[in-house]
Structures are given as C-alpha cells and as structure tokens.
Amino acid sequence: MSEPLSPVLDERFRTAAAAEGLLDVAYDVLPDTPIGALLVGVTDHGLCRISFDPDPERELEELAQLFGSRVLRSSRPLDRVRLELDEYFAGRRRRFEVEPDVRTLPAYNRRVLAELARVEYGHTTTYGTLAAQSGNPRAARAVGTVMHRNPVPIVLPCHRVVGANGKLTGYAGGLDRKEQLLRLEGAIL
Amino acid sequence: MATPVPPFETFYEAHRAEVFRLLGRRLGRQQAEDAFQETFLRALRAYPRLEHGEHLRAWVLTIASRIVLDDVRKRRPHDELPDLPVEDGLPAYEELAPLTEGLSPNQRAAVVLRYGYDLGYDEIGDALGSTGAAARQAASAGVRRMRSHAGAGPESFAPRFRSTEDGGPAPDDTKEQR
Numbered sequence: 001m002s003e004p005l006s007p008v009l010d011e012r013f014r015t016a017a018a019a020e021g022l023l024d025v026a027y028d029v030l031p032d033t034p035i036g037a038l039l040v041g042v043t044d045h046g047l048c049r050i051s052f053d054p055d056p057e058r059e060l061e062e063l064a065q066l067f068g069s070r071v072l073r074s075s076r077p078l079d080r081v082r083l084e085l086d087e088y089f090a091g092r093r094r095r096f097e098v099e100p101d102v103r104t105l106p107a108y109n110r111r112v113l114a115e116l117a118r119v120e121y122g123h124t125t126t127y128g129t130l131a132a133q134s135g136n137p138r139a140a141r142a143v144g145t146v147m148h149r150n151p152v153p154i155v156l157p158c159h160r161v162v163g164a165n166g167k168l169t170g171y172a173g174g175l176d177r178k179e180q181l182l183r184l185e186g187a188i189l
Numbered sequence: 190m191a192t193p194v195p196p197f198e199t200f201y202e203a204h205r206a207e208v209f210r211l212l213g214r215r216l217g218r219q220q221a222e223d224a225f226q227e228t229f230l231r232a233l234r235a236y237p238r239l240e241h242g243e244h245l246r247a248w249v250l251t252i253a254s255r256i257v258l259d260d261v262r263k264r265r266p267h268d269e270l271p272d273l274p275v276e277d278g279l280p281a282y283e284e285l286a287p288l289t290e291g292l293s294p295n296q297r298a299a300v301v302l303r304y305g306y307d308l309g310y311d312e313i314g315d316a317l318g319s320t321g322a323a324a325r326q327a328a329s330a331g332v333r334r335m336r337s338h339a340g341a342g343p344e345s346f347a348p349r350f351r352s353t354e355d356g357g358p359a360p361d362d363t364k365e366q367r
Contacts, residue, residue: 003213004206005225009222009225009226010205016230017230017233022230022233023197023233057199060196061196063196069194069196069197069236070197070237071196071197071198072233
C-alpha cells in the first residue's frame, strides 16, 4: 500500500538541507575522474576534503569529528568544485578558485600548505625548499608528513613536491596518481 | 560509554524508509512527501544538541508523529485532538504522551512504540538497543505503572538533549538511563 521513498524526494531533502544552511559538511563522490573516484567535501568555509579511493563510512566519521555531526551527501553545494575539477582534468584550468578550509589543522601545517599553494601549475618544488620557505630548512621530513596529511590534494598541489634528486618519492594517493597529475600539467613527460 | 551520535548521513540512511512508510500510512502521498522533508529538517536542526546516539529511531519516529499531528490539526482545525490518528483501536502516540509521564525513559519508549506506533517487541528491542524480551518487560512494567498513576503533564519521550530550548524534553530524563 505505501510506496517506497523516491530518489526525487531523497534528493529534494538533501538539497533543502544544504539550502537552509543546516549542514556542517556537504559531500559527494565523483565516481569517475581520470584518477578514479574522489570524495569531495565542503563546509561554509570552503573545500575541506578530497579523498582518493574513499571509504565513505570512515570518511564520514572523520568529517563529523572534525567539523560537526551534520555530514550529508548533497550534490548542489559541490557544483563549483566539481566544475573546477572537471576543467582541471580537461587541461582547461591551471588555478583553483575554491578556498580550502584548513581551519582544523595545526598552525605549522597551515603555514606549509600556504607555501605549497604558491607552487604553480606545471612546476615542481622539493620538500627541502618548502621546509626552508616555511621557516626551517631542516624540516623536510616534517613537510613530507604535512603533505601526506593534506586534506585537499590536487587543489593544494602536494603532487608538485618531489625529492631533492627529482624523484617523485611518495604520494598519499599513490605514485601513479602523482605521476599522472604531473604529466597532465606537463611537468614531466 | 554511550553510543556516539553518528554522522547525519548514517542516521538518515538508516531511518528514511521507515519514516516515509509511517508518514505514508498516516497522511496522503502529497502530505507524506512534505512531512518527510520536514521531519528530517527538524531532526537536522536538533541534531547538534544530541548527546548520544541511543534511541535515534524512536526519536525520529516521534518527530514524524508530531508533524502528522500538526498536519492533521491544520487541515481540520475545529476537531478535537483525541479522534486523530488512532489505528486499529489503539491509542495514538500523542494520547499516550501525557500518560507516560512518570515512567523511566526505557519504559516510556517501549510503551509509546508498542501502543502508539504498533511496533512489535523485536523492533522495539532494536530501536532501544536491547532485546525483544527486554522491550516486552519494559512495556508491561510501564503499563503497570501507568495504571497506578493518573496522567501528568504533556512532556513527551525523546532522547536526552543538552539544552531544552526548542521545546526539548525534560533534562532530568537522564537519571534512569544506564
């Protein structure tokens, strides 16, 4: 007798929840970017999460811990980021306009990420250089850790950071993806 | 330690189908759709004040029931309340609320879900994070206690909140929780 909940009604609620400003984090999964599925999250302050190979259950717990329990999948608030990422992957965007939301990070991480944000499309830098720019030339290893915990890879371009010898070294999303992004940008052949 | 409040997405996915069924039974299709959205928007507004993740199913069914009641009131403003949603001769949730005043939260939840929502004991056990047998026991203890008391104020069942603004439930609901 009673009909099941329709996808239209489900989406309508998700859209209304975001439109009324009731969400701590709105997220969505972009299922097929050139580097695989990405989970993308935004807060009122900006882009708070890009995850490779997302395991939604764990991600949601983590986002709820950091930003508040009202975490809901809602695609509308992600429109802008989705568009910018599409353009980036199509080679039509060299700079992101969405603001990263790095409020929850320690001050040192924020400082390093602010330096990272200045590394331009198609260029690379080294962990040591970034360490020096962030105030301590000997902190290359610490910079590596900050890169590894970058909450918004791609947009904050930790793929542009390589070892002193030019080796790609490491990437939270795997070296293949790092190489793919650098190749897309023409930083390597 | 109490169950932590889950991310809203998890809560919503767990309960949306049942809430929609409940609303569909009580209201027409169109009203059920509006009430569905309103139920979860209200839940979302109250969500940051939840202190733990227990009894969330009972909580959201309570919100949905209040919305049904508001909706029926709006459409039939001159009717008296008691002949509102009564199914199969069972008393509706709202009629039970004032009667369950003196009960412990578990007894109150069990009574309301059994006689207000007509849920089976196993379902109630699930909702309360216990067993069907425990739910049956809580409901019958609750009914016995209701028989020995007269009805009190219109306070209703819901999980514990940090504050009582927005008409949240009584703060000393906490003392009998395990």
